[in-house]
Amino acid sequence: MNTKNLIHKKLEHELELYKMMVNASLDSITLIDRGYKYLIVTDAYTRARQLKKEEILNHTVADVWGEKIFEEIIKSKLDECFSGKTVSHIAAYEFKKNEISYIETVYTPCFTSGSKASYAVVISHNITELKKSQEKIEALAYYDSLTNLPSRPLFLDRLYHEITKANRKGKSVAVFFFDLDEFKKTNDTFGHSAGDKLLTNVGDRLKKYLRETDTIARPGGTINLDEKNNSDYLARIGGDEFTFIIPDVSDKRATTRIAERILNIFKEPFEILDREIFISTSIGIAFYPDDGDDVETLLKNADTAMYKAKSKGKNNFQYYSPDMNQRAKERVKVETKLRYAIKNSDLQLYYQPQYNIDNAKMTGMEALIRWEDKELGMVSPKDFIPLAEETGMIIEIGDWVINSACHQGKVWHDQGFNDLNLGVNLSVRQFFDPNLVDKIKSAIETSQFDPNFLELEITETAMMHDTEGAMKIINEIKSMGIKISLDDFGTGYSSLVHLKLFPVDMLKIDQVFIRNADLNGRDGAIISSMIDMCHKLNIKAVAEGVETIESLSFLKDNRCHFAQGFFFSPPIPVEKFEDLLYCSN
Structure with a gap:
């Protein structure tokens, strides 16, 4: 064999080795000429595209990918490569239905002679697993693990970008801030698992x-990574607080319709752990750049x-106005002072007497909390x-109220006024405190106050919130002799079911029916009906x-048992109430 043949054979062997080496690569490799025609493709490429080699070789990129994708994405990258530049590009593809693949592609120019690139070597690397790992890390950092909504950092980033865009375009951006009422x-009532649900x-x-x-293209197409789903502008930024961005606002009146829609979707109950839970939301709205x-x-x-909406009775929306800041500052001020008042024992209990209507004898008193601040006054x-709630x-x-009232009640009983009942109010949150019964027992044991003279006042709202739980708590309380x-x-739900289900000893007719009542009209009819029902x-x-x-006189004629109000005495501090006791005695 002559030298020329040996060299030729050696070159053929090296070429085969190169082909084996290139085909062994897990990356897809192709060689494309200036006419956008495939000249070489590796086995990895045919597997990725699920095509045979003869369906690719000597066919144009447009033939293989389709004219739309070629013109919109690939052609510009090849042209840049043929100009002598190395180009890198990442895109998402849907080769199989509902299966997204992320591909990083590098276009490298090849020069055979002269200054023009004759070919482009295109190497594509599947980075789907890497992308998924990045997405997991991003999800932990930028998405709420409970709701899968964007969290505060991502929301702030998106709001910043929308403000930047709005500034360039001279547009407005609306920010909705809302949280759940009474969450x-x-x-x-139902526990944190129910709250999370x-x-x-x-x-x-x-x-x-x-x-x-x-945002998802048809199978075989690509996905624009910059496209966003509008619900991505929704975020949970903490606790029960949600936010929503509306970009490119041209007519602020449109935000009214959106706010009303959000309020309306809360009208239907939520099915939580085989229970129907009703909850509403309060919404605050501010605009860039006005607010x-x-x-x-x-x-x-x-x-x-949003806090303004809450102060207006909840379940509504309010637009920001500059004067709200002053009220917000006042609210923070009151909250701070209240915390100090609790810490420094600056709260007081006033007492309002109750009288038997038939014989005008004092039968008890209701303990009512009062707070006098040096700066704010009473x-x-x-x-x-409501702020404390x-x-x-x-x-x-x-x-503190239960303990203080029981101790004071014991003092008055020891002074000889041992037939007086003591009324103490329980808030809804306090009523469902898991330690409530133990705290009541502790207050009674510490003060030595006779529980048979203690009346705990509970609102209808507490009872309807969790009927089964309320029944259990009430039965435990009554087992101690408490009324x-x-x-x-x-004034609340006024369901007669509550009176049927719960072992209630007393019913307090709210002052809205008594004060300034038309006793000869509808008010009088309602009051007399309530009293008759009680009997x-x-x-x-x-x-x-x-x-x-x-x-x-009207109450006496209609056989109401007891009464309290300013006709007898306003709520008064301990010293004045003692004077009243001795005068009554």
Whole structure:
């Protein structure tokens, strides 16, 4: 064999080795000429595309991928490569239905002669597993593990980008800030697992109702990684707080319709652990740039507007206005002072007497909390009790009230007024405190107050929140000899089922029916019906808010058992109440 043949054979052998080496690569490798025609393809490429070699070789890229994808994505990359540049590109492909593959592709120019690239070597590497790992890390960092919604960091990042875009385009951005009304009561009543399930269901319902856009291309096509689903603008940023961005707002009136839609989707109950739970939401809305030109200010002002919605009775939406900031600051101030008042024992108990209507004899008193601050003066319970409920301070306040009232009741009993009943209010959150019964037992044991003279006043709201749980708690309380009073009857759900189910000893007719009542009209008919119902159910009727002799006479004529109100005495501090006791005696 001559030298020329030996060299030729050696080259053929080396070429075979190169082919084996290239084909052994897990990466897809192709050689494309300037006419966009495939000249060489590896086995990995044919496997990835699920095509035979003869379906690819000597065919153009447009033939293999389709004209649309070639023109929109691949052609520009090849042209840049043929100009002499190495080009890198990442895209998502759906080679199989509902199976996304992420491919990193590098286009490298090949020069045979002259300054023009004759070919492009295209190497594609499947980075799907790497992408999935990155997505898992990103999910942990940027998505809420409970609802799978974006979390606060991702929301703030998206809001920043939308503000930046709006600034360039001269557009507006709306930020919705909303949280669930009385969510803490749901947690306290049904437990944290039910609360978590509720949050998940709320997130799912919100995603369903918010406008969505399709982001997945047809099988065999690509996915634009920059496309977003509009529900991605929804986020859970903490606790029961949700936010939503509306970009490119041209007409602010459109946000009203969206807010109303969000409120409406809460009208249907949520099925949680075989229970129907009703819950509403309060929404605050702020706009860029009118209500803030940066992320922090915009979110803070939307939050402020949300608290305004809560102060207006919850289950509504409010637009931010500058004067809200002052009220928000005042709220923070009151909250801070209330915490110090609890810590420093600055709260007081006032007592309002109750009288037997038939013989005008004092039969007991209701303990009512009062707070006088050096700077704020006398703060109305209407201003600080809802705040204490929201922040959870009501549990600590309620514990102090029961203990203080029982100790004071024991003092008066020891002074000879040992036939007086003592009424103490329980808030909804306090009523469902898992340690309530033990705390009541402790207060009675520590104070040595006779439990047969203790009346715990519970609202209808507490009873309807969890009927089964409420029944168990009430039975435990009554087993100690304590009486149960249904407070504010007629203002809440007013379900006669409560009177049928629960062993209530007393029913308190709310002052809204008594004060300024038309006793000869509808008001009088309602009051007399309530009293008559109490007699038939063997429940004692207590009228609140009695301020005139006419009201008292009407109540006496209709056989109401007990009454309290300014006609007899307003709530007064311990010293004055003792004077009243001795005068009555």
